[in-house]
Amino acid sequence: MKNQILLFAIIGLLFTACDVDQTKEAKMPQVDVDVDTKAGQMPAFDVDWADVNVGTKTKMVEIPKLVVVMEEEEIEVPYVDVDMPNSGEKEERTLLVEAEVTDKSHTLEIDEVYATKNRLYVISSLEETGKDIGKQKMRVSDRLVLNAPDLDVKYYIIGERPDGIHNSQYTYISSRSKIADKLSNGKKIYGS
Secondary structure (H helix, E strand, C coil): CHHHHHHHHHHHHHHHCEEEEECCCCECCCECCCCCECCCECCCEEEEECCCCCCCCCCCCCCCCCCCCCCCCCCCCCEEECCCCCCCCCEEEEEEEEEEEEEEEEEEEEEEEEECCCEEEEEEEEEEEEEEEEEEEEEEEEEEEEEECCCEEEEEEECCCCCCHHHHHCEEECCHHHHHHHHCCCEEEECC
């Protein structure tokens, strides 16, 4: 049934996309009882198809342009060394949180890190500073160097998730109380 509907839709599209004018009448062959025949004539048609032009057109549109200047600077980065019982080797890695904001400038800070048996919970705060940045995009980040056993890391940012695909890599929550049950069995390894 679906195939028939599709076939009728295609046939209908073909007939509406063109203009057909008949240029000759059909003529049936004449048949004599002696079985002598005269040649017949098939109808002829002129077909004018829809005129379709494909190309490009120049238009003025707004496109985002982001200029990032990376400079190396020596800064103080928090460093946490964690020894867990029966955990084996430790490795040093950087815990990084980052957000991309528009309209107003923001700050992003890692507030706390909790360790459970097999997971680290990194809790950060994203706060608006009030300074207007217009339509520009601004990235804010914070980092912490951790020397600990290899554990799964779950990031939570307290604050409103800014628009944009870049901000989908972290879980945004309205307050720390939303994850209090996950932290209750953990040990705070960073934060006041």
